[in-house]
Structure formats: C-alpha cells, structure tokens
Amino acid sequence: MKPILLFALLAGAAQAATSTASPPLSTAPQQQNLQSVRKEIDSLKKDLAQKQVVQQEAKSAIQESEQAIAKTSQVIATLENKQSNSAQQLAELRKQVQDTANKLATTRQHVAQMLARQYKNGDHDAMKLMLNADDPNQTSRDMVYYQHIAKAQQQMVAQLITHQHELEALTYQLEQELARLDALSNHKSREKNALLNSKTNKLAQLNKLSGEIQAGQSRLGKLQEDEKRLTNLIAQINQEIERRRKEAARKAAEERKARQAAAIAAKKENERRRKLAESARKQGKPVPEVAKKTVPVPQEKPVDDVADNSAAGKAFTSLQGRMKMPVSGVLAGRFGSARSEGTSWKGLFIKTAPGQAVHAVADGNVVYADALRGFGNAVIIDHGGNYLTVYTGLSSIGKSVGSSVKAGETLGNTGALDSGESGLYFEIRHMGRPLNPQTWVR
Numbered sequence: 001m002k003p004i005l006l007f008a009l010l011a012g013a014a015q016a017a018t019s020t021a022s023p024p025l026s027t028a029p030q031q032q033n034l035q036s037v038r039k040e041i042d043s044l045k046k047d048l049a050q051k052q053v054v055q056q057e058a059k060s061a062i063q064e065s066e067q068a069i070a071k072t073s074q075v076i077a078t079l080e081n082k083q084s085n086s087a088q089q090l091a092e093l094r095k096q097v098q099d100t101a102n103k104l105a106t107t108r109q110h111v112a113q114m115l116a117r118q119y120k121n122g123d124h125d126a127m128k129l130m131l132n133a134d135d136p137n138q139t140s141r142d143m144v145y146y147q148h149i150a151k152a153q154q155q156m157v158a159q160l161i162t163h164q165h166e167l168e169a170l171t172y173q174l175e176q177e178l179a180r181l182d183a184l185s186n187h188k189s190r191e192k193n194a195l196l197n198s199k200t201n202k203l204a205q206l207n208k209l210s211g212e213i214q215a216g217q218s219r220l221g222k223l224q225e226d227e228k229r230l231t232n233l234i235a236q237i238n239q240e241i242e243r244r245r246k247e248a249a250r251k252a253a254e255e256r257k258a259r260q261a262a263a264i265a266a267k268k269e270n271e272r273r274r275k276l277a278e279s280a281r282k283q284g285k286p287v288p289e290v291a292k293k294t295v296p297v298p299q300e301k302p303v304d305d306v307a308d309n310s311a312a313g314k315a316f317t318s319l320q321g322r323m324k325m326p327v328s329g330v331l332a333g334r335f336g337s338a339r340s341e342g343t344s345w346k347g348l349f350i351k352t353a354p355g356q357a358v359h360a361v362a363d364g365n366v367v368y369a370d371a372l373r374g375f376g377n378a379v380i381i382d383h384g385g386n387y388l389t390v391y392t393g394l395s396s397i398g399k400s401v402g403s404s405v406k407a408g409e410t411l412g413n414t415g416a417l418d419s420g421e422s423g424l425y426f427e428i429r430h431m432g433r434p435l436n437p438q439t440w441v442r
Helices: 003-019 028-121 126-132 136-282
Strands: 329-333 348-351 357-359 364-372 376-384 387-397 410-416 422-430 433-435
Touching: 028 136, 329 422, 364 387, 376 410, 410 422
Parallel strands: none
Antiparallel strands: 329 348, 348 422, 357 410, 364 376, 376 387, 387 410, 387 422, 422 433
C-alpha cells in the first residue's frame, strides 16, 4: 500500500473514532427526585407515628368511656330498682293511711251515733237515770257499761290517730327518698348522656385518624415504590455512564492510536518526499511536484470552549456532559493514556502557552492552594457531594485556602509541571477516585 494512501486511511479512522458521541447522561435529576422522595417518606413516617400514638390514645379513651358508661348504667339500673321499690312502698303506705283514716272516721261516727242515742233516750243524765230506775243496781251496772264503751271508743280513736300520724311520717320520708332518687337518677342520666356524646366525638376522631393513617400508609407505599424505582433507575444510569466511560476510553485510545499512526505515516511520507527532493537536486533533476508539498501532521484536538460564569449557581453533578474546560489550548494528554516518564494520566493535560488564565469549572471552595510535588503549583476546589477538581502546573496562584469561587473565576495562570511539560493538568475526583473529565466536558 502506498504511504499516502495509508496516511489517508489512518486519518479517516481517527476522524471516525471521534464522530460518534452519545448524548450526555446524568443522575442529578433522579438524585434530586430521590432525595425529595426520601425526605417526604421520612416526614410521612413521623406524621404516621404521631397519628398512631393519638389513635392509640383515642382507643384507650373510648374504652374508658365505655367502662364509665357501663358503670353509670349499672348505677341508673340500681336507682330505678330502688325507685320502683320505694314507689311500691309509698303506694302501700298511702293505702294504709287511707284505710286508717277510713277506720277513724267510722269509729268517730259510731261514737257520735252512740252519744246521740244516749242523749235522745235521756241517758245522758246519770242522776236522773238513778232516780227513775226501778232497779238501782241495774242502773249502776248500765252506767259502768256505758263508761267502758265510751273509754274503749276513745282509746281506739287515739290509737287510730297515732297510727295515722306514724303512717303520714313514713309517707313523707318515702316521698323525700323518692325525690332524692329521682334527682340522683336524673343526674346520672345526664352524666351518661355526656359520656355517650364524648364517646361519639372520640369515635369520630378515631375514624378520622384511621382514615388519615390508612391514606398515609397508602401514600407511604407509593413513595417507597417511587424510591425503589428511582434507586433502580439511578443504578441503571450509573451502569450506562460507566459503560459510556469505558466506551469513551476505548474510542479515545483508538483515536489516539489512529492519530499517532496518521502522524507517523505523515512524518514518514514527508521524510520520503524530502529524500525524493534531495535526491533529485543531487542528480540535477527537477524536483517532482509531489516532493514540493508536505503532508499535514495530525494535531491534538484544540480546546477552545473555556469555563465561564454560565455554570455559576448550578450543582456540580448537573454539569456532567456540559462542562467547559478550565483553559484553552491543545489536548495533549488524555485520561488513562501513558506519560513520557512511564505513568499514566489520571486527568487531562492541556498544552498551552505560559501565562494563560485558568478558570474554575464550577462553584466551590478552595481546599488547597500550594505547590504539589510532581505537578508544580496546584489549586484544589471542593464542589460538594464529594466532588473535587484539581488544577496543577500553575505559574501563579490567585486564590487562597478557604476562598469561595464561582464558575469562570480565575484561579491563576498556566506554567509547567515539574516534569517540564508546559500547560495545565486537570483532574476530576469523586470520593477520591479519579473520573474521566472527557465524560464531563462537552
């Protein structure tokens, strides 16, 4: 195969290796959603726990109300039984009072009738009876008989009056007891009604709480499903990011090999043309037209999209796939590629002229600003979420430790690494692990 054709094929392979790029992926939106869901889950769990405590208290209060209602019902039943007995006793006493009054009236009527007959017969004058009597002894006996009858009648009347008074006193006492029992029964009935109303209110509260708890548990179940779904989605995205990272590294390696092979082929072709021209001149022949031209040697892709304040205020993770480079120049060292001293790059080396401004790629805080052995002067920025960016090979440092920086701010100027390579070395690290910056920059 002719050298020029080989060069063209290698250059085409290099171009093809860089022509297919997948759209950037980021877990930032899903992470934010996941944090929001987890925050809502925690809040809902606390709310449910509080409501379940109140629910248990309401159940206990309802049980106490039911016990109090049962006791009050027993008291009311006892009072009603006493009222019934007292009312029966009162009715019997009132009947006895009425019977005694009837007997008293009958007895008094008998005494009155007897006295009336005596008066009518003239028996009311004892002396007259004795003077008119044929038999004084009989008259004396009649007098004694009448006296006994009158005395007996008077004793019976007195006994009936005493018994009537006693019955009336008992009747009054029973009426007072019935009034007391009625008042107590009414009080207990009102107390029972109040307990029933309280129980109804507590049942309504319990039903409301039970409904809210059921709705909350249903919502919690959905949120936990959302959490699981988002966690799985983030894991899938991370797997895809890792797959793309490996694919990008593979393509970058192929691109680098193709570019190196194209550069070697171009240099060989240029050397062949130089020798061809030199040979023609030595032989005094005209230099062939092909020997008068040189083949361009493929160069690294230029870096011209430099970080500015457009990323200010944005979360670091949201910049993946859209991040701008910290300085302009030519990408001379890629992530994972070999360095001249035998190690490999864990970031990107951007070849540039000394004195170029180096810009922060995102908001953050300076956690290191000093010389770093093997890399020259360095600045390290903490962007939160365990993400760091490293800028080394600076000729001067414009920020101090503890400084707060915004995206696009100048951190210093380019210089050279300790190895003598002129330019800026840039790293991105997460949890101390180096990430491929080319999966972050656009």
